[in-house]
Amino acid sequence: MMSYHIREHNGGPMSFGIFDADNHYYEPRDTFRHLDPRMAERAVQIVTDASGKDTILVAGRKHHFTPPTFDLVPPPGHLKEMMKGHGEGTAASFLKPIRPEYQQRDARLAVMDEQGIESILLFPTSA
Numbered sequence: 458m459m460s461y462h463i464r465e466h467n468g469g470p471m472s473f474g475i476f477d478a479d480n481h482y483y484e485p486r487d488t489f490r491h492l493d494p495r496m497a498e499r500a501v502q503i504v505t506d507a508s509g510k511d512t513i514l515v516a517g518r519k520h521h522f523t524p525p526t527f528d529l530v531p532p533p534g535h536l537k538e539m540m541k542g543h544g545e546g547t548a549a550s551f552l553k554p555i556r557p558e559y560q561q562r563d564a565r566l567a568v569m570d571e572q573g574i575e576s577i578l579l580f581p582t583s584a
Contacts, residue, residue, distance in 0.1 A: 474575025481580050483559045486527045488583075501583050513583060523583050530555050 489501050502514040503525070511525040524531065529552035531538075538551055557564035569577065 475573055477569075477574050477577040479580070480577040481582050482565070483527075483530055483555060483582050485560060520583070524552060526552060528555055529553065530559065 486503060489503065492500050499516050501520075502517075504512045504514055506512070511527070513520040513523060513525045531551060532553045535551060558568045559565075569575075
């Protein structure tokens with residue numbers, strides 16, 4: 458795990474911590490079950506076929522960018538490799554087991570403290 462330190466500014470300590478403006482979390486599988494049924498066809502849906510393979514649909518169309526997995530996810534910084542796949546998600550060989558801080562508040566806060574991050578702007582991954 459990398460460690461970050463707040464640099465001094467003009468010879469003195471900075472009066473603020475790091476702000477991460479592009480942080481993401483992974484929604485758990487059941488996130489979208491609470492949607493108003495009238496909006497279901499326009500929203501994110503997880504469809505599982507007979508073999509157990511998941512597909513993410515957005516407004517009824519296959520979503521190619523985010524891998525339809527909930528236990529294995531692309532590691533941070535993996536966007537360039539994903540883009541090489543021309544929008545077809547991520548090769549399974551690059552996926553890693555999901556880490557607690559990707560979904561659990563207390564685990565994320567502990568990692569933020571470890572990295573010296575004061576606050577974040579948090580975005581969903583699938584929605």
